[in-house]
Amino acid sequence: MKSNCIKDLKKYFDKDVIVQGFVDSIRDLQYVQFVILRDGNDKVQMTIEKEGNEKLVEIVSNLTLESTIKVTGKLLESPKVKLNGMELIPTIIEVTSTSLSELPIDIKKMDNALRETRLDYRFLDLRNEKNNLFFKCQTTVLNAMRNYWYENGFIEINTPKICAQAAESGAEVFKLDYFGQKACLSQSPQFYKQMCMASGFSKVFEIGPAFRAENSHTSYHATEIEMVDAEISWIDSVDDVMAMQEAWTKNYMNKLKEVHGEEIKKLFNLEVSDVSNSFPKIELASAKQIIKEKYNYVSDKVDDLDRKEEELICKYAKEKYKSDFVFITKWPFSSRPFYHMKDSEGYSMSYDLLFKGLEITTGAQREHRVDILEKQIIEKGIDPKELQFYIDFFKCGCPPHGGFGFGLSRVMMQIFEIDNIREATLIYRGPTRLNP
RNA sequence: GGUUCCGUGGUGUAGUGGUUAUCACGUCUGCCUGUCACGCAGAAGAUCGCCGGUCCGAACCCGGUCGGAACCGCCA
Numbered sequence: 001m002k003s004n005c006i007k008d009l010k011k012y013f014d015k016d017v018i019v020q021g022f023v024d025s026i027r028d029l030q031y032v033q034f035v036i037l038r039d040g041n042d043k044v045q046m047t048i049e050k051e052g053n054e055k056l057v058e059i060v061s062n063l064t065l066e067s068t069i070k071v072t073g074k075l076l077e078s079p080k081v082k083l084n085g086m087e088l089i090p091t092i093i094e095v096t097s098t099s100l101s102e103l104p105i106d107i108k109k110m111d112n113a114l115r116e117t118r119l120d121y122r123f124l125d126l127r128n129e130k131n132n133l134f135f136k137c138q139t140t141v142l143n144a145m146r147n148y149w150y151e152n153g154f155i156e157i158n159t160p161k162i163c164a165q166a167a168e169s170g171a172e173v174f175k176l177d178y179f180g181q182k183a184c185l186s187q188s189p190q191f192y193k194q195m196c197m198a199s200g201f202s203k204v205f206e207i208g209p210a211f212r213a214e215n216s217h218t219s220y221h222a223t224e225i226e227m228v229d230a231e232i233s234w235i236d237s238v239d240d241v242m243a244m245q246e247a248w249t250k251n252y253m254n255k256l257k258e259v260h261g262e263e264i265k266k267l268f269n270l271e272v273s274d275v276s277n278s279f280p281k282i283e284l285a286s287a288k289q290i291i292k293e294k295y296n297y298v299s300d301k302v303d304d305l306d307r308k309e310e311e312l313i314c315k316y317a318k319e320k321y322k323s324d325f326v327f328i329t330k331w332p333f334s335s336r337p338f339y340h341m342k343d344s345e346g347y348s349m350s351y352d353l354l355f356k357g358l359e360i361t362t363g364a365q366r367e368h369r370v371d372i373l374e375k376q377i378i379e380k381g382i383d384p385k386e387l388q389f390y391i392d393f394f395k396c397g398c399p400p401h402g403g404f405g406f407g408l409s410r411v412m413m414q415i416f417e418i419d420n421i422r423e424a425t426l427i428y429r430g431p432t433r434l435n436p
Numbered sequence: 437g438g439u440u441c442c443g444u445g446g447u448g449u450a451g452u453g454g455u456u457a458u459c460a461c462g463u464c465u466g467c468c469u470g471u472c473a474c475g476c477a478g479a480a481g482a483u484c485g486c487c488g489g490u491c492c493g494a495a496c497c498c499g500g501u502c503g504g505a506a507c508c509g510c511c512a
Contacts, residue, residue: 027472114504214511218506218507218511306508
């Protein structure tokens with residue numbers, strides 16, 4: 001007989017079952033012992049009457065919390081048991097692994113240990129039910145993202161992470177020795193997804209790692225991130241990119257709410273954002289004007305939003321348009337990379353998507369006309385020779401195209417209103433965190 | 437990279453020059469007729485990050501060092 005998942009046990013009342021799990025808690029009373037078993041996020045109570053069960057009592061008396069056991073026994077329906085109204089009466093208990101009697105961190109109450117201590121013992125921290133649910137939800141989100149793209153004719157690509165040069169010059173890269181040649185870790189699949197446009201793939205996406213050697217000490221930066229990138233051809237303007245991202249975003253947000261909304265409400269005391277309204281689009285200059293008039297705040301930054309402005313404009317969008325998402329459009333070319341297309345007024349045809357007060361995406365129409373592209377490279381002070389391989393992509397015909405990229409953990413942390421990306425990443429990498 | 441702050445039992449903390457180094461959770465032992473945040477009693481557990489200095493005396497003051505965090509900047 002195979003082991004059963006605890007969540008499927010209801011089908012087996014009055015039958016013999018085998019269940020495996022972690023020892024979640026033990027309550028040892030005078031005449032009876034209760035052991036709560038946990039697999040994944042689901043729990044079941046095992047009950048042992050002491051009289052006549054000396055062997056089992058002996059095993060349970062020596063159990064430590066978080067050890068793993070395999071239990072064979074009969075499942076009874078017991079309304080008096082608060083945990084799912086059932087209990088398991090064991091005949092055999094096999095200890096399959098033994099845990100330390102004293103755990104390094106308290107996994108039941110996350111607040112009982114500092115974040116850094118919990119990250120040191122991430123394998124234990126992840127046993128916490130909130131963390132378990134979080135990564136189930138991330139799986140649902142990733143699945144919904146992919147499904148939307150599969151259903152809309154996108155090709156999934158996997159681009160190299162070892163590259164000869166940086167994808168966006170100026171940003172810090174991790175350098176490495178590549179058989180005597182200089183190489184670096186990819187910061188973004190930007191150039192290669194554009195290459196796929198020149199290759200006639202029309203619509204592509206990639207979900208994969210990106211590496212940033214920036215010594216950023218904030219709650220929303222990491223040195224290794226999971227990037228979600230998409231690029232589409234035959235567009236008329238950057239609006240087509242925004243429309244695609246909006247429809248795609250609504251799809252995964254709705255799916256998350258549909259599948260896990262109730263559990264999220266219960267464990268995180270949180271409502272998944274409603275996305276039934278259109279995402280508002282506000283031009284950068286208007287955003288600054290609104291922030292000044294409504295919140296009496298003026299930033300030192302002229303061609304970008306600072307952190308406070310991001311929060312304020314999101315607050316405004318929430319109040320006025322009932323949306324947690326807001327597009328900021330019409331950016332000065334000075335604050336954007338060379339590969340963004342300029343409009344007739346010289347603005348970059350790009351946008352940022354903000355979500356609950358934080359930037360989660362930059363998207364744009366790309367400059368696919370090789371002569372203009374070369375001019376923009378020079379305008380940004382880059383030697384075109386360094387980007388020759390990239391410029392060549394556009395010499396043999398290339399569709400008008402655009403796309404976006406975003407950091408998975410940053411979006412997940414915003415959905416769940418987790419205040420630090422370290423907790424929204426399975427195994428975090430940052431300037432001072434290389435282990436585990 | 438800039439600014440600010442923090443290192444005390446397993447965990448989280450109290451502690452502004454002399455304390456038996458506080459409290460909670462956890463751990464261990466005993467008790468407790470079914471618990472479900474079980475309860476009750478007791479016990480063990482800390483070279484106060486490290487090195488040096490001041491002082492009769494340092495967890496506490498000073499210097500250095502190591503480790504870490506928050507915010508800002510850079511971005512996703």
